[in-house]
Amino acid sequence: MKRTLVSASCHLALVLLTTLLAASALMGQGKPRARDLGVPFVGTPGPDNAITDVMGVWVGHTTLIRGEGALRVGEGPVRTGVTVVLPRGDTPADPVFGGWFALNGNGEMTGTTWIEESGFLEGPIAITNTHSVGVVRDAIIRWQHENGSGFQAWSLPVVAETYDGSLNDINGFHVRPEHLIDAIEGASSGPVAEGNVGGGTGMRCLGFKCGIGTSSRTGLVGGAYTVGVLVQANFGGGRGLTIAGVPVGMEFARERGDDLDMEFEDPFAGSGRGSIIITVATDAPLLPHQLKRIARRASLGVARTGGVATNGSGDIFVAFSTANPGAASARPTADITALSNAQISPLFEATVQATEEAIINAMVAAETMVGRDGNRSEAIPHDRLREILRAYNRLNN
Numbered sequence: 001m002k003r004t005l006v007s008a009s010c011h012l013a014l015v016l017l018t019t020l021l022a023a024s025a026l027m028g029q030g031k032p033r034a035r036d037l038g039v040p041f042v043g044t045p046g047p048d049n050a051i052t053d054v055m056g057v058w059v060g061h062t063t064l065i066r067g068e069g070a071l072r073v074g075e076g077p078v079r080t081g082v083t084v085v086l087p088r089g090d091t092p093a094d095p096v097f098g099g100w101f102a103l104n105g106n107g108e109m110t111g112t113t114w115i116e117e118s119g120f121l122e123g124p125i126a127i128t129n130t131h132s133v134g135v136v137r138d139a140i141i142r143w144q145h146e147n148g149s150g151f152q153a154w155s156l157p158v159v160a161e162t163y164d165g166s167l168n169d170i171n172g173f174h175v176r177p178e179h180l181i182d183a184i185e186g187a188s189s190g191p192v193a194e195g196n197v198g199g200g201t202g203m204r205c206l207g208f209k210c211g212i213g214t215s216s217r218t219g220l221v222g223g224a225y226t227v228g229v230l231v232q233a234n235f236g237g238g239r240g241l242t243i244a245g246v247p248v249g250m251e252f253a254r255e256r257g258d259d260l261d262m263e264f265e266d267p268f269a270g271s272g273r274g275s276i277i278i279t280v281a282t283d284a285p286l287l288p289h290q291l292k293r294i295a296r297r298a299s300l301g302v303a304r305t306g307g308v309a310t311n312g313s314g315d316i317f318v319a320f321s322t323a324n325p326g327a328a329s330a331r332p333t334a335d336i337t338a339l340s341n342a343q344i345s346p347l348f349e350a351t352v353q354a355t356e357e358a359i360i361n362a363m364v365a366a367e368t369m370v371g372r373d374g375n376r377s378e379a380i381p382h383d384r385l386r387e388i389l390r391a392y393n394r395l396n397n
Contacts, residue, residue: 031195034360037382038396039389040244043353046216049361050192051085051228053216054281056322058089059230060187061198061212062179071169071372079168079371082128082136082175083198083212084183085230085279087121087320092149095120095328098320099292103299107275107314110137111158119288120328121158121320122151124184127199127232127277129168130161132175139177143184151328160316162234162275164202167371192230195365200232202371205274205359206306207238207249208380209369213362217350221343225284229298229354233362235274235313240306243360246392248385249306275314276302276359280351285323285337290344295319297348301355319351 033049035041046053061083067076087096098121100112110133115121123144126136140157144150164170183198192214194200200211216228239260241249253260278298286294295317302315309315327334339347368379389395 031365032382033194034357034364037364037386039360040394040396041353041357043217043350044219046218046226046228048191049216050214051216051230051279051281052189052192053218054226054228054283054322056088056090057228057281058086058187058189059192060084060183060185061193062183062186063197063201064174064179065201068370069374073169074172076169076172076174077372078172078174079202079369080129080132080164080170080174081198081201082126082132082179082183083200083232084180084187085125085281086184086187087125087281087322088325089187089189091325092123093151094325095122095151096320096322097121097286097288097291097324097327098318099288099290099295100316100318101292101295103302103315103317104309104311104313105316106312107161107316108133109158109160109277109316109318111156114156115158115318121318123149123155123157125279125318126157126159126180126183128159128161128175129170129199129202130163130165131170131173133159133161135173135175135177136180139180142177143181158318160277162199162203162232162277162314164234166204166375167202167369167377169372194361196367196369200362202369203232203234204377205233205276205363206236206241207252208241208363209366209377210234210362211366213358213360213365215354215357215361217354220346220350221284221339225282225347227347227350227354228281229301229351229358230279231355231358231362232277233359235276235302235315236305236307240308242304242306243385244389244394246389246394248388251388274312276307278317278355280317280319281322282319282347283322284339284347286321286344287338290339290341291319291321293344294347294351297351298355300352301359304352304356305359
């Protein structure tokens, strides 16, 4: 895709940045994932255990990390980025059927009123930090206009956020239009970088460093369909952390000598505040009302990991189907295929399973990060996690 928002004066710097980010993404793909540590998840993942196992779905990241020390608004430190999901990577102008759901609405996902009204999701989904939603939304509109990839004469992009201000200079507005373009132009199928990447760079969840995570389930409904999930995880208190049914968060709390009768308080985000954005993709032929049902089931995957949708949390989920291409532009009618509701329950179960695993993948892939004012978010220690799972007879290897 042609780059259209990069001025000549910053082209060289952006080329260097893109090169570094590409290398970072490749390293991210080589990080251990939860299954590599022996976490015993239920269900059969696709080849890459990622949302991109749904044919045609592409993912891209731009990661921004620079500076250290005391916060100087407008200068840094910077710990942020943007992640994009393209439902039809090679044909972005062809909308997909979609549905959305807010478990708790202290957050933002633009474009949802049109999804609710029309039943279609048009263009890419982008996820970034809370104060960069506007610039990313506008950049998508300009990209669609300049690349002829819009569907209507006007655009209502889907852009969601979680808050990274504990580590990042969030009021410095460091995400620029060109960063959205880089994420789109770098998007692809195949393995997806996880942890401290893209929109998830500065995020923390359930007491540890988190970020972007993904997972999939395949062989559904007679082997015909796949469900994939991508999360930007930034939610929950540490004591609630549950992995494969094991109260991991409570075990870490005991080791720290915490008063287990007191309410948990995250030193950065307050009492359990934070958010999670979840994107669910499937190739099953589902209609908008069915996709809204799918989006709701992501809530159960969040609950399995210890999330309770606190008052301060923005837990917003979107689901789409890559089936029925061309349905939005058909004239005067569209011939579509729809899965019977009697067959949809395996997709519900797959959504719950893949959401749970995607969240834990986000945590396992994340690395300890020091951000603004020396604020530090620790990665979950892999060896100790394995010891805890083994003590509960819940380790695969």
